[in-house]
Structure formats: C-alpha cells, structure tokens
Amino acid sequence: MSINWSERIAQRAREMSSSAIRDLLKLTVQPEMISFGGGLPAPELFPSEEIGAACEQAIVEAPGSALQYGPTEGHAPLREMIAGWMHDLGMRVSPAQTLITSGSQQALDMLGKLLIDPGAPIAVESPTYLGALQAWQPYRPELVPLPMDDQGLQVEALAEVLARGVRPRFLYIVSSFQNPTGVTLAPERRQALVELAGRYDLPIIEDDPYGELYYEGTRATPLAALDCQLYGELRHVIYLSTFSKLLTPGLRVGWMIAPTGLIDKLVQVKQGLDLHTGSLAQVAAYLTCRDGLLTRHVPVLREVYGQRRDVMLAALHATMPAGVRWTHPAGGMFLWVTLPDGWDSAELLGRAISHQVAFVPGRTFYPAGDVINTMRLNFSFSPPELIKTGISRLAEVVRSYAPSGQLPL
Amino acid sequence: MSINWSERIAQRAREMSSSAIRDLLKLTVQPEMISFGGGLPAPELFPSEEIGAACEQAIVEAPGSALQYGPTEGHAPLREMIAGWMHDLGMRVSPAQTLITSGSQQALDMLGKLLIDPGAPIAVESPTYLGALQAWQPYRPELVPLPMDDQGLQVEALAEVLARGVRPRFLYIVSSFQNPTGVTLAPERRQALVELAGRYDLPIIEDDPYGELYYEGTRATPLAALDCQLYGELRHVIYLSTFSKLLTPGLRVGWMIAPTGLIDKLVQVKQGLDLHTGSLAQVAAYLTCRDGLLTRHVPVLREVYGQRRDVMLAALHATMPAGVRWTHPAGGMFLWVTLPDGWDSAELLGRAISHQVAFVPGRTFYPAGDVINTMRLNFSFSPPELIKTGISRLAEVVRSYAPSGQLPL
Structure with a gap:
C-alpha cells in the first residue's frame, strides 16, 4: 500500500493548492498565442554576450569565488558595489547591511520566516504581488488588505488601521510601478508613510524591482532613502531589489538592504535555505x-x-469598448485593466485563450480574493506588432463577452 | 527610537543563534592556517574551463532557457538526464519525479516546510548533517536521535522506536560516507530499513551527495533503488543529490527524486522559495x-x-596518541575522530587554531548536543603535504591537552 501523502502534509502547507490560473497559463506556450500573462522581460534585449563573457572572466579572474562554496551574505565585491548604488539613491547603508538573495522571491520567504508568527497581522496592498502572498501563506499570517488608487497605497487607510490598535508585523509595498497595477506611490504619500512608520515603529518591506525602469519623469525616491533622511539611519525599511529585470532573471540574483539589527538573523535564515546564492551568477553580475x-x-x-x-x-484606447478602464503606468512592466462590475476576468481568460491571447486574471492578486473584474497585462515581453494584434484580439473577446444577465458592451 | 528587532522575531526563529563555532572557524582563513574544518571540495580540481565553455554554449544554444525565467520544476533536459542516471542506479522513476533544487540544502528546507508540524517527531542519525538540523529548526520538530556504529544507522534502534508507537514524519539519513562521520549504511541494514519503511509507512529522506565518491569497493545501492525493487515503484524514499561535490558547489544545483504523490506540493513549496533554480547554472550543468x-x-x-x-x-596512525580513535571511510570527504571520554573538542579547537590547524567540533552534529569529545576532519580540500603537516600539528595539540583533572595522553 502506498503512503497517502496528502495525510502527511504539514498544516502550514495544506492550504496551498495548484492554481487553476497557472494551469490555464500553461496553455499559452502555443506558438500562435500572444501572451500578456507572464511577468517576463524581453529576451531579445538580454545582454547575452556580456554575461557569457563575464562567466568566462569570473572563472579566470576568481575561480575560488565563482565555483566554490561562498559566504551566506554574498560575494563581498558585489555587496560593496550594490551598497554604493543604494548610497546614490539616498540610503545611508553599508555593505554589511547588504545581503545577496536568490532573487527577491527568496528575500520574501526569508522575511516571512523571520517575522511572521501564525495569526499575526501583516499589512499588504490590495491588490499585491502574488508571489509575496504565496511565499507567506505557509507562515499563516492574518492579511490586512489596504486599498490603493492611482497614487498608490492609500496611506490614510493604513493610518486608520494603526489608530484602531492593529499592529501589523510589517507593511509590504511595491513602491514603484507596482506588480500588478503599474501604479506608483506618490511622493507626498511616501513621506507620510515613513512618518507613520516612525510613529508606530512599523517595519516596511519595500519591494522595488522596477524602480529603474521609468519611462517618464525621474527615479522615485525609495522609502528606504526617506527613512534614512528622516531618522538618520535605515530604521524601518527593508529594501528589496534584483538583477532579474535589469540584467536577466535566469541569474537568480537579488539583494536585500536591512536595518543593522536584523542582519545576523537574516543570515542565519538564509543559511538554512540554500547556504548561499549561486557564486558564478554573483561574480558574473558583479x-x-x-x-x-x-x-x-x-x-x-x-x-x-x-x-x-x-x-x-x-x-487599448483604439479598440476597447467604453466601460473598460486601465492604468497609465509611468514605468515597469504591467498595466491593469478594470472591466465593468460583475464581469469575471477568469471566465474571460478561457475565451481569450481560444482567441490566442492571454493575460492574468486579477483575482489572485487580491489578498481577500474578492475582486473578479480585473486583469494584469504585461507590456515588456511582446514586440509592438504583437502587442497591437494581441490587444485587438482581446478587445474582440471583451466586446463579445457579457456575464449572464448582462448585454455585451 | 529604533525598532527593537529582537522583539519582532517570529517564535520559530528565536532559537536560532549565531554559532560560536562558526565564529571560531572564521579565524581559519588566515594564510598559514591548515583547515580541516570546511566541507569543501578541492578547488584545483574544478573543471573550470569546461564550465566556462558550457556557460558560453548555454547562452548561444539556449538563451531563452539560460537567461529567462524558467519552470519551477527545473530545466527539462537536465531533469531527463538525471532521471536517466537514477534509472541506472536502480530507481524506477520518471523525469516528472525529478525536481531541480538550489543545492540539496534547499531540498531539506522544502521537505521541512512540507512535512514538519511543530512538535512532530522526526528521526535522525546521531550525529547527523548540521545543515539539516539548521534547515528544520524553524519548523520546530521533536528530534528523535538514533544511534550509529561503523555500519551506519542502527536500524534495530529505529525498529524499537517504531514498535513503541512513535510515528516520525520521516527518517533522515545520509546513507553513504555520512557527513559528519564518513560511515556508510551496510547493505543488509539498507534492506532491513526499506522493509521497515514499508511495514510502518515511514517516509525516508535519503541524502546522498557523496555516493559516487567511493575509493574502494563499488557504488552502494541507494535506499531509493531498494524501495523501487521491493515495492515496484518509489514509495517511501525521497532521494537527494547534488552537483556540488561532482562539479562545483558554486552552481548551487541539486536534485530531488520523490514519490509521485508529493511532486505537486513540492513544486508549490519551491515556487514560494525562489521561483526556480538559476537557469544558466542548470543549462551549464546539463x-x-x-x-x-x-x-x-x-x-x-x-x-x-x-x-x-x-x-x-x-x-593519524603515525602521530595520534593511544586513546584517540577515528573512522575509516570508504569514500566521501570526512572522517570522524573520537577523543577520550570527558575531552571537550570545542576547547581543543581554541588551542588548535593557535597552532594553525582547524577542525569542526562534533557537538553541533548531535541532535541532543550531548557528545563533546568528537571532531570532524575534512580530507578532500587540502593537498597531501598540508594534510601531513596539519595532522602533525593537531596531534601535538591533542598530546598537550588534558581536561582539568586528567593527565595528558
């Protein structure tokens, strides 16, 4: 008799389930499909030759660092270089506060393991990055969803939650060109948020993989920089970024900047996870x-x-019917479409796939799973001609769709 | 006022502490030090040129796979190749049962997260691999230590534990050339263990990073292969191995072979950890x-x-005083020295370092931390002349040491 594995699963892992959406999106690898679903950078822009040459160089220049076991904290020259960049962004931080992670996803897992007790509240944007929800689900927090608008997180809503006495272990925020909405936290809200963090000793996890990818205006000032300016040192913010969107995702090299008091524990957590991030990838990135x-x-x-x-x-402007709205991101990789009330974007996805266009339905990005009429579109992956064709297909699907009891748009 | 981070740490992470041993071992990077402490392969044997060339080739042949986000399960051709090797070792397993992990350390974390509820018993060898204890500590199992001898785990002791009604979530075992002792589970015990697993539906995590590194005799048959032979399919054993000891550790590429019923959950767990293992490293290894x-x-x-x-x-034979014993590993990277009763190897380490030789005191490898007179020596890292000099220094330290109240040997 075989072991019944489903009876052997730890409580924390029982609620994990295979995502129906993920299964649907597996269909999108067909050659004629135009997918706005993946959060993928454009592969034709990858600096392939430079990375190949850097791997060779890494092995010649520093075989001891590139191929052997390395320090859990990361490759020292890379940490120094990144600390320098962070300094240029306004953070007063040292290389000792800079840890290399196996992509930002690992940083999310590390922070969940370190900071979330079962049942403890954590504050998140609604909607928020799906991968953060997945990383933290096994640690079983109580999610406190906070509303957003086109200026980003409604900081007033967080202030009200805090004033009511709720004490989240942290606030998680993608501060610029958010995944999934593409929205950026406005400057005055950034200031207000960092002041609020000081008033309530609230840790903030600032996830900033897209900050450098602005297409108008200037680089937004990270919350981590404002925290340093206001308090003289990095006090409340744990800052995450990654090479995945700037070089290539396949390296799996990200970084975390943290207040001094957290570093030792973070290193202990990471040591249990994978000893250290791939050495060759780190040296090549450096x-x-x-x-x-x-x-x-x-x-x-x-x-x-x-x-x-x-x-x-x-x-979108040329083809979508009235009643459909979307965000106008100033950077990043995603925009966010809102369908009329009562429309179900997951149902729409089934039809879209048969018309050879795909997206991610928005529902899974909502901590409460309570909004069904949104969709995330990625614009970084597909070349312009395919974007035009794909949006035209999608608009056709939208025009021909109506939920039961409603007329099409 | 700064945040007091030590108050913000989740319960599961509170018992983690910086290891005094780890701090001591940081001293061993001095140039004149001969360290038998690290579990390091010999860097001068790294196939550097081949790996450099493979990185270049990966980027030319398969830039889409080598640099982009990839499947959580791993690079498909690599999984197929590994499944083929496993087949050659006697396992009846498919590529679908083969997952790529970020080193075996990540596999340990994944299995802890998936299978350990707080307070649940897990059975481990005593002593056992320190990294497994570190990976699982945050999941807060009740450790059930099992005695070993020069034939490996005393399977009879496990049988007694099971007969008493204890139901460990799994047994963890390094089946060949164990880290830390260098000891290998004898063939008849392997057979008995797999039969016991069937009788009690006991999952076994078989960690086998050193199996191919045998220096006499033949390749030991993995428990996973015996499980397939006895039950017609992989039923009880989750098998882990890695490229870290065979190619280079810096790639951080390992693999896990698991019963079919566990695969989906393992993939979900890994997705939350790091999305996937480094693509370039996987393609290069392939x-x-x-x-x-x-x-x-x-x-x-x-x-x-x-x-x-x-x-x-x-x-050791030429220099160590009578009263000191050591194992005779048939492969792997470590041997295990036992000092007279009452001797404290951690105290000895302090003296050894001042004589420019280092090792890892055995205590931390014991789940109960109750044995203080052992030490782990690595023999793969240092060239022969340094091994001779280092052991001679160590023997001198041993000869001059005696715990308070005892005469030196």
Missing part, C-alpha cells in the same frame, strides 16, 4: 556591472519598454 | 554532463580524494 553594463543597458530597456507601453496604451 | 564531463571527471576525484584520505589515515 563583473558585468563593474564594467558599466547597467549604465549602457538600462537606457535601452527604458526606451524599448516605454515604447511598448505606449503601443499598448494606444491599442 | 551541457557539461551531456558532453560526458562527469564520466571523465569523477574518476579523477576518486583518485585524488582517495589518496588524501589514505594520507590522513596514515598521518
């Missing part, structure tokens, strides 16, 4: 950036992705 | 092995490490 690759490459990303965003916005 | 690197390289490791083991055994 060498390409030391040689100035980001300075050359990020402007290219801004130009190409900015153009794709414009193409998608224009195509 | 390409080097497809081109036959392991077939050429592993015999070199066996020859060099086997010689180093012999040199260390001879040096």
Whole structure:
C-alpha cells in the first residue's frame, strides 16, 4: 500500500493548492498565442554576450569565488558595489547591511520566516504581488488588505488601521510601478508613510524591482532613502531589489538592504535555505556591472519598454469598448485593466485563450480574493506588432463577452 | 527610537543563534592556517574551463532557457538526464519525479516546510548533517536521535522506536560516507530499513551527495533503488543529490527524486522559495554532463580524494596518541575522530587554531548536543603535504591537552 501523502502534509502547507490560473497559463506556450500573462522581460534585449563573457572572466579572474562554496551574505565585491548604488539613491547603508538573495522571491520567504508568527497581522496592498502572498501563506499570517488608487497605497487607510490598535508585523509595498497595477506611490504619500512608520515603529518591506525602469519623469525616491533622511539611519525599511529585470532573471540574483539589527538573523535564515546564492551568477553580475553594463543597458530597456507601453496604451484606447478602464503606468512592466462590475476576468481568460491571447486574471492578486473584474497585462515581453494584434484580439473577446444577465458592451 | 528587532522575531526563529563555532572557524582563513574544518571540495580540481565553455554554449544554444525565467520544476533536459542516471542506479522513476533544487540544502528546507508540524517527531542519525538540523529548526520538530556504529544507522534502534508507537514524519539519513562521520549504511541494514519503511509507512529522506565518491569497493545501492525493487515503484524514499561535490558547489544545483504523490506540493513549496533554480547554472550543468564531463571527471576525484584520505589515515596512525580513535571511510570527504571520554573538542579547537590547524567540533552534529569529545576532519580540500603537516600539528595539540583533572595522553 502506498503512503497517502496528502495525510502527511504539514498544516502550514495544506492550504496551498495548484492554481487553476497557472494551469490555464500553461496553455499559452502555443506558438500562435500572444501572451500578456507572464511577468517576463524581453529576451531579445538580454545582454547575452556580456554575461557569457563575464562567466568566462569570473572563472579566470576568481575561480575560488565563482565555483566554490561562498559566504551566506554574498560575494563581498558585489555587496560593496550594490551598497554604493543604494548610497546614490539616498540610503545611508553599508555593505554589511547588504545581503545577496536568490532573487527577491527568496528575500520574501526569508522575511516571512523571520517575522511572521501564525495569526499575526501583516499589512499588504490590495491588490499585491502574488508571489509575496504565496511565499507567506505557509507562515499563516492574518492579511490586512489596504486599498490603493492611482497614487498608490492609500496611506490614510493604513493610518486608520494603526489608530484602531492593529499592529501589523510589517507593511509590504511595491513602491514603484507596482506588480500588478503599474501604479506608483506618490511622493507626498511616501513621506507620510515613513512618518507613520516612525510613529508606530512599523517595519516596511519595500519591494522595488522596477524602480529603474521609468519611462517618464525621474527615479522615485525609495522609502528606504526617506527613512534614512528622516531618522538618520535605515530604521524601518527593508529594501528589496534584483538583477532579474535589469540584467536577466535566469541569474537568480537579488539583494536585500536591512536595518543593522536584523542582519545576523537574516543570515542565519538564509543559511538554512540554500547556504548561499549561486557564486558564478554573483561574480558574473558583479563583473558585468563593474564594467558599466547597467549604465549602457538600462537606457535601452527604458526606451524599448516605454515604447511598448505606449503601443499598448494606444491599442487599448483604439479598440476597447467604453466601460473598460486601465492604468497609465509611468514605468515597469504591467498595466491593469478594470472591466465593468460583475464581469469575471477568469471566465474571460478561457475565451481569450481560444482567441490566442492571454493575460492574468486579477483575482489572485487580491489578498481577500474578492475582486473578479480585473486583469494584469504585461507590456515588456511582446514586440509592438504583437502587442497591437494581441490587444485587438482581446478587445474582440471583451466586446463579445457579457456575464449572464448582462448585454455585451 | 529604533525598532527593537529582537522583539519582532517570529517564535520559530528565536532559537536560532549565531554559532560560536562558526565564529571560531572564521579565524581559519588566515594564510598559514591548515583547515580541516570546511566541507569543501578541492578547488584545483574544478573543471573550470569546461564550465566556462558550457556557460558560453548555454547562452548561444539556449538563451531563452539560460537567461529567462524558467519552470519551477527545473530545466527539462537536465531533469531527463538525471532521471536517466537514477534509472541506472536502480530507481524506477520518471523525469516528472525529478525536481531541480538550489543545492540539496534547499531540498531539506522544502521537505521541512512540507512535512514538519511543530512538535512532530522526526528521526535522525546521531550525529547527523548540521545543515539539516539548521534547515528544520524553524519548523520546530521533536528530534528523535538514533544511534550509529561503523555500519551506519542502527536500524534495530529505529525498529524499537517504531514498535513503541512513535510515528516520525520521516527518517533522515545520509546513507553513504555520512557527513559528519564518513560511515556508510551496510547493505543488509539498507534492506532491513526499506522493509521497515514499508511495514510502518515511514517516509525516508535519503541524502546522498557523496555516493559516487567511493575509493574502494563499488557504488552502494541507494535506499531509493531498494524501495523501487521491493515495492515496484518509489514509495517511501525521497532521494537527494547534488552537483556540488561532482562539479562545483558554486552552481548551487541539486536534485530531488520523490514519490509521485508529493511532486505537486513540492513544486508549490519551491515556487514560494525562489521561483526556480538559476537557469544558466542548470543549462551549464546539463551541457557539461551531456558532453560526458562527469564520466571523465569523477574518476579523477576518486583518485585524488582517495589518496588524501589514505594520507590522513596514515598521518593519524603515525602521530595520534593511544586513546584517540577515528573512522575509516570508504569514500566521501570526512572522517570522524573520537577523543577520550570527558575531552571537550570545542576547547581543543581554541588551542588548535593557535597552532594553525582547524577542525569542526562534533557537538553541533548531535541532535541532543550531548557528545563533546568528537571532531570532524575534512580530507578532500587540502593537498597531501598540508594534510601531513596539519595532522602533525593537531596531534601535538591533542598530546598537550588534558581536561582539568586528567593527565595528558
């Protein structure tokens, strides 16, 4: 008789379930499909040659660092370089406060393991990054969803929650060009949020993978920088970013900047997870950036992705029926479409796939799973012509769809 | 006022503490130090050129796979290749049962998260791999330590525990050339263990990073293979291995073979941890092995490490006073020294470091932390001349040491 594994699963893992959406999206690898579903950078822009050369160079220059076991904290020269960048962004932090993680996803898991007790409240944007919800579900927090608008998180709503006496272990926020909505937290709200953190000793996890990918205006000031300015040191904010959107995701190299008092515990947590992040990937990321690759490459990303965003916005404007709204992101990789009330975007996805276009239904991004009429569209992956064709297909599906009891738009 | 982070730490993370041993071992990077402390492969044997070439080739041949986000399960051709190796070892398993992990350390964390409820018993060898204890501590199991001898785990002791009605969530065992002792589970005990697993529906986590590194005799048959033979399919055993000891640790690529009923949950767990293991590292590992690197390289490791083991055994025999005993591993990277009763190897380490030789005191490998007179010596890292010098220094320290109230040996 076989072991009945479903009886052997720990309580924390029981609520995990295979996502129906994920299964649907597996269909989107068909060749004729135009998918706005994945959160993927454009592969044709990958600096492949530079990374290949950096791997070679890493093995020649530093075989001891690139191929052997390494420190849990990360490759020291890479940590120093990143701490320098953070300094340029206004953070008063040292390399000792800079940890290399296996992508930002690992940082989320580390922080969940370190800071969430079962049943403890954590405050999140609604909607928020799905991967954070997945990372933290096993730690069984009580989610406190906070509303957003086109200026980002409604900080007043957080203030009310805190005033009521709720004490979240932390607030999680994607501060710029949020995944999934594309919305950015406005400057005055950033200031208010950091003041609020000080008033209530509230830790903030600031996830900022897209901050450098702005297509208008200037780089937003991270909450971590404002925290340093207001309090003289990094006090409340744990800042996450990654090479995944700036170089390539396949390296799985991200970083976390944390207040001094958290570093030792974070290192202990990471040691249990994977000992350290891939050495070769770290040294290669270091060498390409030391040689100035980001300075050359990020402007290219801004130009190409900015153009794709414009193409998608224009195509939506040209083809979508009245009653459908969408965000106008100033950067990043995503925009967010809101269908009329009562429409179910998951149902729409089934039809869209048969018309060879795909997106991610918004429901799973809501901590309470209570909003069904939104969808996330990625604009960084597909070239302009495919964006036009795909949005046209999607508009056709939207026009022909109506929930039961309603007329089509 | 700063946040008092120690008050914000989740219960599961509170018992983690910085290891005094780890701090001591940081001293061992001094240039004149001979360290038998790290569990490191010999860097001068790393197939650096082949790995560098494979990275280049990966980026040319498969940039979409090597640099982009990839499937959580791992790079499909790599999974197929590994499933083929496992088949050659006697396991009847498919690529679908083969998951790529970020080193075996991540597999340990995944299994802890999936299978350990707080307070649930898990059975481990005593002593056992320290990294497993660290990975599982946050999940707060009740450890059930099982005695070992020079034939490996005393399976009879496990049988008694099971007969008493204790139902461990799993048994964890390093079946060949165990870390830390170097001891290998004897064939008849392997058979008995797999029969016991069937009788009690006991899951077994078989950690086998060293199995291919045998210096006498033949490759031991994994418990996973015996499980398949006895029950017609992989039923009780979750098998872990890694490229860390066969190619290089810096890639952070390992694998896990699991019964079919566990795969979906394991994939969900891993998705929350890091989305997937580094793509470039996976493709590079695949390409080097497809081109036959392991077939050429592993015999070199066996020859060099086997010689180093012999040199260390001879040096111990030549220099250590009577009353000190050690294991005679048939493979792997470690041997295990037992000092007279009452001797404290942690105290000895302080003196050893001042004599420029280092090792890991055995106490931390014991689940109950109740044995203080052992030490782990690594023989794979240091060249023969350094092994001789280091053991001679260590013997001198041992000869001059005596715990309070005892005469030196």
